[in-house]
Amino acid sequence: MSGTGTRVLEVRDLRTEFQTDDGIVRAVNGVSFHVDEGETLAIVGESGSGKSVTMLSVMRLVPQPPGRIVSGEVHFGGRDLLAIDEDEMRAPRLAMIFQEPLSSLNPVFSIGDQLGEAITAHQRLPVRAVRDRCLELLSMVNIAGAERVLAAYPHQMSGGMCQRVMLAMAIAGEPSILIADEPTTALDITTQSQLLDLVRGLQARLGMAVIWITHDLGVVAGLADRVQVMYAGRIVEAAEVEALYGDPIHPYTLGLLQCIPRLDEARPERLASIHGSPPDLIRPIAGCPFAPRCDFRIERCSVDDPPLEPATEDHLRACWASVRDVRAGQGVRGAA
Numbered sequence: 001m002s003g004t005g006t007r008v009l010e011v012r013d014l015r016t017e018f019q020t021d022d023g024i025v026r027a028v029n030g031v032s033f034h035v036d037e038g039e040t041l042a043i044v045g046e047s048g049s050g051k052s053v054t055m056l057s058v059m060r061l062v063p064q065p066p067g068r069i070v071s072g073e074v075h076f077g078g079r080d081l082l083a084i085d086e087d088e089m090r091a092p093r094l095a096m097i098f099q100e101p102l103s104s105l106n107p108v109f110s111i112g113d114q115l116g117e118a119i120t121a122h123q124r125l126p127v128r129a130v131r132d133r134c135l136e137l138l139s140m141v142n143i144a145g146a147e148r149v150l151a152a153y154p155h156q157m158s159g160g161m162c163q164r165v166m167l168a169m170a171i172a173g174e175p176s177i178l179i180a181d182e183p184t185t186a187l188d189i190t191t192q193s194q195l196l197d198l199v200r201g202l203q204a205r206l207g208m209a210v211i212w213i214t215h216d217l218g219v220v221a222g223l224a225d226r227v228q229v230m231y232a233g234r235i236v237e238a239a240e241v242e243a244l245y246g247d248p249i250h251p252y253t254l255g256l257l258q259c260i261p262r263l264d265e266a267r268p269e270r271l272a273s274i275h276g277s278p279p280d281l282i283r284p285i286a287g288c289p290f291a292p293r294c295d296f297r298i299e300r301c302s303v304d305d306p307p308l309e310p311a312t313e314d315h316l317r318a319c320w321a322s323v324r325d326v327r328a329g330q331g332v333r334g335a336a
Helices: 051-058 111-120 127-140 146-151 159-173 189-206 241-246 251-258 323-329
Strands: 007-020 023-036 040-044 067-076 094-097 177-181 209-214 226-231 234-240 309-312 315-317
Touching (some): 051 177
Antiparallel strands (some): 007 067
């Protein structure tokens, strides 16, 4: 679903760090982006790239301590979410679902109790109306036998069912933005597909924007309108999905795409891998964070940190290497 062009969320120069025994981890380091009404933005990158911490920072869910939002602005609904108090954070229509639904649901409360609490946090309704709303929400996420599910506990349900319950809780407040943090990772491929279709359907029905966090570019190929790639707490490439898959610029994006297996090849090539390891975010990084792992690095990459700037219209990248050399150097095996 394409966006309307009306901006509903704008993040400016967000920085979040964690204090550890070994030093300060700069998990989010100057991230800026926006989300338009009704669009789907995918945030992709390896584990530890900062994608989840970025959105936890937007939601002000970073555990403090050891975490701390150092600086930045998060503009939503005419307010900077980082400048309002905790009580005011209940009002913004933002919702988030997480990777492990069983960790998010309370094991000692029934599904009905937890879903009802999500409803009453946003509306004052009589008991009967809350129950009716619970049944309506479970129906919206395609859960059969809703009466039985309301009386059940999380451990009595499958992972896919629990994730649908989490989705029902998320849309209880009719959010204008739904943040999905790798919600399909723990699910089998069939259930993954069903959940993706469900989110798309709810997005069209409710008119909400979706921010989809994942490490898998293959998942978002047919889901996102725009994609931003994160590495070492920064955005290194951002573009509309067709441009990023059809003409990737940053070497890290190329590497992620080449890790995707293809089913349309008669004789599949051996999957490529990105050599090396992500940088230690405790230590200061000289130059481009990806330079030690990059096959296209030039001398400047080890000295100067490249800014995120336009390579073409609406296609941003943080890379000193020649765009032409990167494109010519490797073919891209990712699915468009």
